[in-house]
Each structure stands twice: as C-alpha cells, then as structure tokens.
Amino acid sequence: MFGCSEEPAIKGKDGKKQLIVGFSQIGAESSWRTAETESIRSEAKARNIELKFSDAQQKQENQIKALNAFIAQGVDAIILAPVVETGWEPVLRNAKKRNIPVILVDRGVKVSDESLYTTLVGTDFVLEGRLAAEWVVEKTGGKANIVELEGTPGSSAAIDRQKGFSEIIAKHPNLKVIQSQTGEFTRAKGKEVMEAFLKSSTNKIDLVFAHNDDMALGAIQAIEEAGQKPGEDIIIISIDGVKGAFEAMVAGKLNCTVECNPLLGPVAFDAVERAVAGETVEKRIMIEDKVFDQSVAKELIGGRKY
Incomplete structure (x- = not known):
C-alpha cells in the first residue's frame, strides 16, 4: 500500500509519485528575480513536482511565516531565496527537526550551524x-x-x-x-x-x-x-x-x-531530489559568471533567455 516504509523517499509523504516543495521567493523587484521564479516554476512543472509558492514582497517576516507554513504542511523540501543573511536560525531549526531539507538559491545565510540548510545554489x-x-x-x-x-x-x-x-x-x-x-x-x-x-x-x-x-x-x-x-x-x-x-x-x-544567471531551477531541483533521496549534496553549487560589454551585446542579445 502507499505510505508503507518500503516506499522510496523520493515519493511524496502522501505516498504519491510526486514531491511537494515549498518555494519562498523574495519578491518581484527586478526582471532577474522574475526570471528566477519562472525558472523554478517551469522546472517543477517539467518534473511533476507540486510547488507551493510564496512571494514575500521583500519582507523577511513574510518568508519566515511561509517557511513555518510549509513545515506545518509537511512538504518534502523547501527552496528559499533569503532576502537578508541573518535571522533564520529558529525557522531552519524547525525544518531540520522535521527532516525537511532546505535548498538556498542565489543568496546565502549566516547561521551558527551550517547543517541547518542543505546547500546553496547560486553564483559567486x-x-x-x-x-x-x-x-x-x-x-x-x-x-x-x-x-x-x-x-x-x-x-x-x-x-x-x-x-x-x-x-x-x-x-x-x-x-x-x-x-x-x-x-x-x-x-x-x-x-x-x-x-x-x-x-x-x-x-x-x-x-x-x-x-x-x-x-x-x-x-x-x-x-x-x-x-x-x-x-x-x-x-x-x-x-x-x-x-x-x-x-x-x-x-x-x-x-x-x-x-x-537566474535560471537556477534545474540545478535547484537536482539538489532537492538528491537531498530527499538521502544522498549527500555538496554545500555550495556554483553557477559560472561572464562579463559582457557593448562590443558583444548586439551579437548575443537574440539568444538571451532572461
């Protein structure tokens, strides 16, 4: 039957072949942020993952409320783009107690215990x-x-x-x-x-x-x-x-x-699936950056995805 202990961890907590992931996004303050949100939403859809989305409107207190709600709902994992670095320990400890992996995207946090989050996916x-x-x-x-x-x-x-x-x-x-x-x-x-x-x-x-x-x-x-x-x-x-x-x-x-690069969805969900399956995930997953000036802009603009 669904939900028995033999079911693989990668199947959702309700036994269905679908992960449930909470995503707390900072807001929509820039076109970059909008592109990141779309990347995560589209990748969740492509992988048949149920995504619970929360827009914090630039406020950490809204993110903390969202994370506590995700935890109460028993999501399989949380993706967090933290608005600021500090103030996350209580809610991250709450997630850890419930064995819910937290994947940070694009921004890091400062905590006394780095085991409170699984990995940071982003750029340097x-x-x-x-x-x-x-x-x-x-x-x-x-x-x-x-x-x-x-x-x-x-x-x-x-x-x-x-x-x-x-x-x-x-x-x-x-x-x-x-x-x-x-x-x-x-x-x-x-x-x-x-x-x-x-x-x-x-x-x-x-x-x-x-x-x-x-x-x-x-x-x-x-x-x-x-x-x-x-x-x-x-x-x-x-x-x-x-x-x-x-x-x-x-x-x-x-x-x-x-x-x-804001297109972090594929890498973030790779980390989510590995973490939920009990695999070790490296603490930082880096995306390469490049420099573009006016000399190449006209040639490259047609291929920009964000």
Missing part, C-alpha cells in the same frame, strides 16, 4: 564585484569618480558585490567611490538615488557601479533627464545580464554588465 557574488571592478580599471585607466548603487541592505548579494568591487578598487588610489547608497535592487529606487547623486555631488561623476541591472536602468533615466548622455558622459556598469541590460548596451547607454 564576491567574484561578480571583482569582475566589475577589473573592467572599470581597464576602461578608465585606473582613474574615475564612482558612485555606487547598492542592493538591499543586509542581503548577501549587496554585501558580497560591494566587497569584491572594493577589494579591487582599493588597489587603485585614483579610483574613488565618492557616494554610495542603496537603490534596493529596484529601477524606481535606482533612478531616485541617481537623481540625488547628480544634484548633490560636488565632484564630476565619471562612472556608476550598480549592484544590479534594474538600478542601472533607473540611473540611465535619471542621467538622461539631467541632460547628460549615459554610456558616454557617464560610464555605467551593472550586474545580472538581463535582456534589458543588453538592450541598453545595444543603444549605447549601458557600457557593461556582469552576468548572474
């Missing part, structure tokens, strides 16, 4: 920051006044991208970050912050480093409205590699984007 945010800074060094000859549009405060993406960028910039004394403020990973906030930078800066702004493409696209709007030419008067580099960034590069308004 520190490396992305370094790659952006290396491009800046080459593009500017090591001399520029830089403004930085930071991501969500407390998020691993914002912390690590800034860390990687700063590591390289610090080696070049004529590269100076003259202003830095959060744009919360959104286009609207990126535009608002860039407007403030343009009005308040006493120094000429040579370059914008945005922690994601959406903030860069907002900054482009602000620069244009201020009567300057983005991509010419002010150099702009961002991170994510979404199609909108490629369109901006083709138009000459964005100079470079560092890819952060």
